[in-house]
Amino acid sequence: MAHKPSIPKGTRDFSPSQVSKRNYIFDIIKKHFRTFGFQPIETPSFEKSETLLGKYGEEGDRLIFKILNSGDFISKVDDVTYSSKKSNTIAPKISEKALRYDLTVPFARYVVMNQNELDFPFKRYQIQPVWRADRPQKGRFREFYQCDADVVGSKSFIQEIEFIQLYDSVFTDLGLKGVTIKMNNRKILAGIAEVIGAKNLLIDFTVALDKLDKIGIEGVQKEMLEKGISAQSIEKLTPLFSLMGGSLERLESLKQLLADSEIGLEGIKELTYIIKGVEALGLKSSKLGLDITLARGLNYYTGAIFEVSAPEGIAMGSIGGGGRYDDLTGIFGLKDVSGVGISFGLDRIYLVLEELNLFPENIENTLDVLCVNFGEDEAMTALQLISKLRESGVKADVYPTATKMQKQMKYANNRKVPYVILIGAQELENKTFVVKNMVNGEQTEYAMNAIEEFLKVL
């Protein structure tokens, strides 16, 4: 072997302990998806390029992994295109498929393709990896899992309320207390843009506003100026930064600022309804907050938008997000289907749970019982015992070779096995087995025909 093997940038191998911890999170998320009435679907890892390209903005397109065509694909490119040396022109000729970038767009495609079979409102959840050709950072990978739940075919804001409860249920169950669910509404952002006269610069406007807590008011104003929003417009924005009070109070104040914007007022009405609903039902451990500056990148959101941030003091980007999109299926030819959904960022939740030491202790316990091997006859007897334990659902194993006891005990210790069974010559003769509790070192002898006694201890 000339070089040590390695894996591509931004990808990871997962050890047994890491997989156990990841599954712990997956299982909890799935459990709550199901109890909220969502059904699972899966879609292919790769889609036709046309399905994905142009759905995430220019920046998104750049981050989509494109798959080279099979066969002698270069020879099929005409000379003019080939010699142009322009990636954007050549790429479509040599690549017709791309790795899925998120789960929402493939879901929209799925809904359109199966519109006649689905019962609307259709609630689905989907837990699969996605790929982005991004530059990796902490909590940012090129291959990572998304855990999505969406509802399509219902304009009711009860859905939004339920998604906030779903977030709360999952994070409470994970023991992650004090997460903040930030909420805003694209209609409010559109309203503000309209009122200040920057309607046609909505995207630049929201992107700049989104950075408020990072670069401050002056930074936001500077960026808006650079993007071509007039100083006059920016001036009109000032009252926005000094809104006071609770969510509902701030919405009330906002009403006056957006009095001339129909769409803005609509957004306020929606958020007021949702916040009142959530307040009436109550949250178990999360906090719901209104954040007028929350924008979120993806262009397809049209109504409420959510973003979940880790509890205070944890340096981690958002651990979940979502929102309502009124016309996602429209791009695939199915009009007037409103959808709303949320996503959990598994990898980041993992990092947060790890940092706060919130994984249950027994999660890495992959073996309950190890039987020491003393030799051929003893091992055969041990195997009979182990088989019975396995039938009762106990994770049990026999050490495969009769090496030194010290080595076998050490192996049990490293694997964090709570019980070691000893069957040596003496036990063989007495038809018994000795169980050693690896935590307190105590040993108990059981009769071979009284396995139930031992099962009670487990």
Next chain:
RNA sequence: GUGGUUGUAGCUCAGCUGGUUAGAGCGCUGGUUUGUGGUACCAGAAGUCGCCGGUUCGAACCCGGUCUUCCACCCCA
């Protein structure tokens, strides 16, 4: 995509302005202990110093390239 950062034993890291046989802790192997792990003591193995090239009498150390890591942009889970 832009700018920066990191890479030395299985792991975490030392290694002075380039100087001869590259170190520590943990882990691993063996022993003290031939039916007992987690503690202690003793001994031992293990590294083409990320990779390729250059400068130099001489490179882990300087220079260039490349891959990787992390960070700030961009964007986002």
